[in-house]
Amino acid sequence: MDIHKSKKNELSLSHLLLQFTACAVCSGHSGPVCAVDAMSLSSQLLVASASSDSTVKLWTCSSDTAECLQTVSFGSGFMMDVSLALLPGSRVPVLACGGDDSRVHLYVQLNGQFQRLLTLTGHEDWVRCVEWATKDGELWLASCSQDCLIRVWRLFAKTATESNQQTEAVIKMKENVFQVSGDEFAVTLETVLAGHENRVYGVHWQPPCVKGDLVEQPLKLLSASMDKTMILWGPEEDSGMWVELVRVGEVGGNTLGFYGCQMSPDGFMILAHAFHGALHLWHCDRNQGEWRPSVVISGHFGAVQDLSWDPEGEFIITVGSDQTTRLFTPWTRKGCSEITWHEISRPQIHGYDMQCLTMVGRFQFVSGADEKVLRVFKAPRNFVENFANISCTSVEKLLGCNEIADLPEGASTPALGLSNKAVFQGDLASQSPQQDSEDFNSLSEQYKESYFQPLKLIEPPTEDDLLQNTLWPEVQKLYGHGFEMFCLASNSARTVVASACKASKPEHAAILLWSTTSWKQLQSLPCHSLTVTQMAFSPNGHLLLAVSRDRTWSLWRQGNPDSDTEASFSLYANTSKDTAVHTRIIWSCDWSSDSKYFVTSSRDKKVIIWGHRVSGVSVGECEGESVTPCSSVLDVGDSATAVSICPYLCSDQSFLLAVGLENGKIVLYKWRPLEDLSSGSDWSKCGETDTCQSHTLTVKRLHWRPRPGRAGHGGNEERAWVQLASAGADHVVKIFNIKISAL
Structure with a gap:
């Protein structure tokens, strides 16, 4: 039995992870832990954790033990994020905390204890994320908030010459000065980045790409927002002003935006974590400099209640309490012999938690949810054609010529509706783009229908397309039960x-x-x-x-x-x-x-x-x-x-x-x-x-x-x-x- 090979074929992020064994457990918070950061300090690991119990705890971890070094209490408030770094030119840890008081608090370790030295103000709503970066011997701190703004702060060591110089003829930002062990440091506001139209939930500095002792790339900051976009920011080479370099994101769909973000060290890949649980990946073409969505692992973000193989055993369909029905199939990436499983269709995006399903044909299934109704779905032509391309087979082998000709092209979701409406070839020509009129004369103009756009795929679709362009038409509703559906066969x-x-x-x-x-x-x-x-x-x-x-x-x-x-x-x-x-x-x-x-x-x-x-x-x-x-x-x-x-x-x-x-x-x-x-x-x-x-x-x-x-x-x-x-x-x-x- 080769059950261990299953680790390659899990439809979740766990197939990307190694198996870790806990070497130490930090136990002490009385509420959920919402943020953790760590840094290496001599022979120990310094860990900071923020919790909804209104405390931030500092821990020291060695080989197999963890000790709580200090507990910082914030009374009735709580911190949303924490970040650790070392003060420039020293081995003194500095801790940044951003919380529900709309402020960023800076703590420095003095005599073994962290003491608050500065409070950075300016944000007008909860601070959701803070992160340090090091550049040219200085610390840069990015903080983002629900006020839709990002603030970038610079922390540097002041020299004796700078302290004594008269700067009357130079316009400078206000400096917050503090001393640590006789050394003087200053924090200034470098810039305020305004470009998002909704809450900014995540910021991430581009990790250093180090060759030898030289850091090659300039500072770049990635931000993720609930406006469904991510922006890559950086200073202009000539003026030094921070500008928007790249903006990526999803268009349409029923999502709430992005919750977090990461960037590869070379700066050519961007990963976003959406609020509804999905990952979004973009990569930059090194030759053309164009950013494109990429294939990424996906799966349910709620309990998976039921699954079924198709009669030929080539794909599986699953339903979950995340109110979706998903279809997964194996795929061989071009130039790679390894077979991986990917989601290639999301036939049903519903308004109720899904509970059960059963296949009633090669490309037809019945599903049940917490709504007392059974719904029957049949695959559209666009899915069958794309499945044939991805699985390297012919459409005629999957379906007869007459049957494929009678299928609708795809499906769309009517405004404020739960039923997937079939879209035929003639409907595609009549679909007009969303008008820019500010006057809404009817309910249908206020809540636009999500239009279907045919896809021609040779690889699994991106998350954006899964949300809108892979629905299956609903062909029947079955009424008869008086309570929520539970099982089907x-x-x-x-x-x-x-x-x-x-x-x-x-x-x-x-x-x-x-x-x-x-x-x-x-x-x-x-x-x-x-x-x-x-x-x-x-x-x-x-x-x-x-x-x-x-x-x-x-x-x-x-x-x-x-x-x-x-x-x-x-x-x-x-x-x-x-x-x-x-x-x-x-x-x-x-x-x-x-x-x-x-x-x-x-x-x-x-x-x-x-x-x-x-x-x-x-x-x-x-x-x-x-x-x-x-x-x-x-x-x-x-x-x-x-x-x-x-x-x-x-x-x-x-x-x-x-x-x-x-x-x-x-x-x-x-x-x-x-x-x-x-x-x-x-x-x-x-x-x-x-x-x-x-x-x-x-x-x-x-x-x-x-x-x-x-x-x-x-x-x-x-x-x-x-x-x-x-x-x-x-x-x-x-x-x-x-x-x-x-x-």
């Missing part, structure tokens, strides 16, 4: 969809069945008394399994699956409070590929496989009462929140199961049916995720790829591999590669 033929909502009474816990051809409600299946937590159709499509908060499961059999008409389902078997084996909520369920067995996992830490005692007989071929446990009770040690059976057998013909736990760990087990459970153990543990690979919160869903091999790879040896996708409450989706031939 579809049969293997993609002809029937089962749905269930949150419920505290039996009448609300009924499962509804829908036809995917007419989108009409076929049936209501009452049985459970509380929320149905997950459902699964058997691979042969004859049976529907449901598990519930009421600690029971129910099994429904289709009357005549071979009939041309849509046959109804009837209750075939179920457990009651008297016969139930599970004693807590049953969270998850799944079927074996031969439809002979199904598995349930529960909060009671138990995983159980069910089926007929008659050897070789599938569930549904005998009387329902004979459906009993076929395995011993597996205790996994924690609440089993997700379970999935691999559709392919191990080398010893045993079944491979993945179990997701509430603590974020995923455990692999092999199960072999035994005629007599007392003759030996039918379960064997064959692997688990380590700390780096595990989710940090509850595993919400597990799904095996429906085909052997690894998505995006080719070759005959691929049949030795299987892939497992997991969704977590920690906002992360992970893809694991497992060598099943070695199990």
Whole structure:
């Protein structure tokens, strides 16, 4: 099993990070820590931390210990950011703090304690970020505020000559002078940068690009604002006046702007952290000097509630409580052999937290949210064409010529609406740019529709395009449930969809069945008394399994699956409070590929496989009462929140199961049916995720790829591999590669 290779394929920033081990823990704040900065000081690390408990703490950290050096209290106020540096020409630390009093406070370490020497005023709202930079033996401090302004301060050492000189004929900025150990220092306001139209939340100096002892580039300052732009500032070579050098940002979308920023040491890459959780990357063409958006890792910024592979196993679709539906697929970067996963479409950007979805075709899915309505989406032509380009296949192979011709070009979101409206080829010509009129005669003129612009992609889209130009048209709404949607399932033929909502009474816990051809409600299946937590159709499509908060499961059999008409389902078997084996909520369920067995996992830490005692007989071929446990009770040690059976057998013909736990760990087990459970153990543990690979919160869903091999790879040896996708409450989706031939 090569589960460690999954670290390359996680759809989150964690795949970019190394595994760190904490060498010291700074514990002492009574509230959330909002800012941290550190610097090396002799053999120790000096750390400053700001917290909402209205304090800033200074720590000294050595090999494996951390000691609180000092606590600075700010009464009823609190500091938003802190930054550490050394005074010019000395080893004396200086600390800058910016807070909700609209001021920047400077502290200097004297006799082992930090003392406040200066308070810099000028900002008219909260100071959100402060950062030091060193240039030519001087310190430069940038501070940004919610007043939309950036102030740049210069701290330098005053010489005796400068102190005695008369400067009556020279206009100079006011100097704030202070002394430290006999040396005199001054702080002046260098410039005020006004260019943003909304709150400025982040500033970052270009890191020094050092060759030998020479710092080659001039000072440059990057700022990030809630006006959805980032500006690169710098002094003019001749006049020294600070001007705007570059402005980048997103246009349109439903975001709130940028929260933070970083710049590469060479100054050719800019990274922004958006308020809604996404990263935005720009790079500068070294030859043309033009800044362009670049491909960057992306993912959910809320709990990932559900996921599904497409029937061919080439991409996955996920939904999350960040109110989005996202589509990820593997991509090979030009000139690089490594395959990475990227988001290539955001089919649905919603106004409610998303809870569930199921695929009902290669490019069609149904999703449910906290709005009591099911919505059906179908991929537009522009997505299919771009997916073909990115995956290096033909459109005709994905869809027939007639089918692709009938598809809309894309989708747009109407003003103040939740439904994605289809955009056809003829609509593109009639889309007029937003008028610059200041007079609004109607509501539609005040709230403009987000117009769709066709994309021609050979690589994953940027965040700007994901927000606006990758939506899928909504083709149907399904009404019938009285409460928030909770789970969905579809049969293997993609002809029937089962749905269930949150419920505290039996009448609300009924499962509804829908036809995917007419989108009409076929049936209501009452049985459970509380929320149905997950459902699964058997691979042969004859049976529907449901598990519930009421600690029971129910099994429904289709009357005549071979009939041309849509046959109804009837209750075939179920457990009651008297016969139930599970004693807590049953969270998850799944079927074996031969439809002979199904598995349930529960909060009671138990995983159980069910089926007929008659050897070789599938569930549904005998009387329902004979459906009993076929395995011993597996205790996994924690609440089993997700379970999935691999559709392919191990080398010893045993079944491979993945179990997701509430603590974020995923455990692999092999199960072999035994005629007599007392003759030996039918379960064997064959692997688990380590700390780096595990989710940090509850595993919400597990799904095996429906085909052997690894998505995006080719070759005959691929049949030795299987892939497992997991969704977590920690906002992360992970893809694991497992060598099943070695199990």
